[in-house]
Amino acid sequence: MSLYDVAIIGSGPGGYVAAIRCAQLGMKTAIIEKYSTLGGTCLNVGCIPSKALLDSSHHYDDAVKHFEEHGIEIPGEIKVNLEKMISRKQNVVDMTTKGINFLMDKNKIDVFEGLGSFKDATHIAIEKNDGTTETIEAKNTIIATGSKPSTLPFITLDKERVITSTEALELKEIPKHMLVIGGGVIGLELGQVYKRLGAEVTVIEYMDKIIPGMDGALSKELMKSLKKQKVKFALSHKVKSVERNGDEVIVKADNKKGEEVSFSGDYCLVAVGRHAYTEGLNLEAAGVQLEERGRVAVNEHLQTNVKNIYAIGDVIKGAMLAHKAEEEGTLVAEILAGQKPHIDYNLIPGVVYTWPEVAAVGKTEEQLKEAGVAYKSGSFPMRALGRSRASGDIDGFVKILADKNTDEVLGVHMIGARVADLIAEGVTAMEFRASAEDIARMSHAHPTYAEAVKEAALAATEDRAIHV
Numbered sequence: 001m002s003l004y005d006v007a008i009i010g011s012g013p014g015g016y017v018a019a020i021r022c023a024q025l026g027m028k029t030a031i032i033e034k035y036s037t038l039g040g041t042c043l044n045v046g047c048i049p050s051k052a053l054l055d056s057s058h059h060y061d062d063a064v065k066h067f068e069e070h071g072i073e074i075p076g077e078i079k080v081n082l083e084k085m086i087s088r089k090q091n092v093v094d095m096t097t098k099g100i101n102f103l104m105d106k107n108k109i110d111v112f113e114g115l116g117s118f119k120d121a122t123h124i125a126i127e128k129n130d131g132t133t134e135t136i137e138a139k140n141t142i143i144a145t146g147s148k149p150s151t152l153p154f155i156t157l158d159k160e161r162v163i164t165s166t167e168a169l170e171l172k173e174i175p176k177h178m179l180v181i182g183g184g185v186i187g188l189e190l191g192q193v194y195k196r197l198g199a200e201v202t203v204i205e206y207m208d209k210i211i212p213g214m215d216g217a218l219s220k221e222l223m224k225s226l227k228k229q230k231v232k233f234a235l236s237h238k239v240k241s242v243e244r245n246g247d248e249v250i251v252k253a254d255n256k257k258g259e260e261v262s263f264s265g266d267y268c269l270v271a272v273g274r275h276a277y278t279e280g281l282n283l284e285a286a287g288v289q290l291e292e293r294g295r296v297a298v299n300e301h302l303q304t305n306v307k308n309i310y311a312i313g314d315v316i317k318g319a320m321l322a323h324k325a326e327e328e329g330t331l332v333a334e335i336l337a338g339q340k341p342h343i344d345y346n347l348i349p350g351v352v353y354t355w356p357e358v359a360a361v362g363k364t365e366e367q368l369k370e371a372g373v374a375y376k377s378g379s380f381p382m383r384a385l386g387r388s389r390a391s392g393d394i395d396g397f398v399k400i401l402a403d404k405n406t407d408e409v410l411g412v413h414m415i416g417a418r419v420a421d422l423i424a425e426g427v428t429a430m431e432f433r434a435s436a437e438d439i440a441r442m443s444h445a446h447p448t449y450a451e452a453v454k455e456a457a458l459a460a461t462e463d464r465a466i467h468v
């Protein structure tokens with residue numbers, strides 16, 4: 001029987017990063033993955049493939065709507081080849097997952113393909129696809145099994161017409177009318193993909209706003225922009241039934257007045273969030289306890305109630321984000337090596353990869369009001385930037401929230417072109433506890449989208465924005 005210093009169950013961003021960091025720190029490391037490719041949800045059916053389709057559909061949308069104004073004339077009709085688009089997406093996924101295989105080899109990490117389950121706190125049985133079982137022993141184990149798409153109790157997911165994000169990445173045709181249940185990140189991103197390709201898209205959301213966890217100003221601006229793109233919204237609608245009749249899907253919901261409303265489409269994407277996935281782990285055999293919503297209970301060191309078993313990523317509390325899982329994987333590896341790392345969860349950025357993109361870090365205005373924190377706010381519109389006008393991406397703004405007395409930056413909220421990359425400036429500033437004036441006095445290259453960050457900081461510093 002093989003003995004390891006650490007075994008990681010699950011090879012998503014949290015698991016494979018934990019494995020690499022453990023190996024770097026000199027531990028004999030094993031990683032167990034039940035699927036035939038490494039990378040977990042993110043690389044196979046999440047972040048990477050959805051971004052590939054977002055980029056492809058963005059190119060098509062630009063060609064149809066914007067090339068002419070740039071003086072680019074294409075003779076004949078511009079057509080979508082969905083099969084080729086999906087194939088390109090798969091090539092991106094394959095290239096990325098093979099990259100993880102390379103990293104495992106490079107770091108001398110043993111990879112086991114099969115379903116890992118606890119026999120006890122130090123022994124893990126690996127049930128392989130050929131029906132055989134192998135058992136390994138691990139001094140420490142990290143649970144990194146991630147999450148699966150959630151649904152509603154009354155919805156039958158047939159994975160043909162009533163689908164999750166996984167099936168939405170593999171459609172054989174462009175829907176005529178896609179109904180999207182859920183106005184969060186996943187529903188909006190995939191809804192925009194198919195809207196660009198020609199589908200009618202209706203988003204049905206229980207709350208009174210989209211991306212409800214983010215700053216209210218971002219929600220309003222994104223909805224305004226998506227409405228211009230002809231995406232339809234039904235907010236404050238409580239879905240109560242989803243029925244398929246042949247190629248038609250009918251969604252019935254109660255609006256805020258309590259009246260029943262019916263929506264009809266040929267596909268329904270159920271995007272109501274994700275839930276922790278621990279099925280098949282046999283946690284009882286190891287004595288690991290769960291908390292509410294089926295998540296693994298951990299302390300501040302991400303240690304379960306069993307001292308040599310840790311858990312990271314979507315399977316524990318907190319935002320279900322790949323980069324959060326990566327930080328947690330690194331943290332556990334370094335704790336096992338006797339170091340004293342830390343994570344500031346307030347500084348984990350959140351991003352929506354629609355166009356315009358949405359990104360944020362720190363506290364929202366609503367959170368500061370609720371906590372009674374005295375703050376000041378500075379905003380700057382993207383349309384006032386020369387770079388935005390040059391590219392034609394004039395929707396959006398940057399908003400900086402700072403402490404009214406100390407000027408320390410408490411939150412950075414942006415919507416616009418490339419803000420998914422731009423938010424790193426906000427994270428860096430807040431990591432070093434910068435003031436709004438610190439950012440305002442930094443030189444930003446001209447012309448860039450990043451100038452909006454400087455101008456928002458100026459606006460938060462005695463309303464000193466220059467270009468508005």
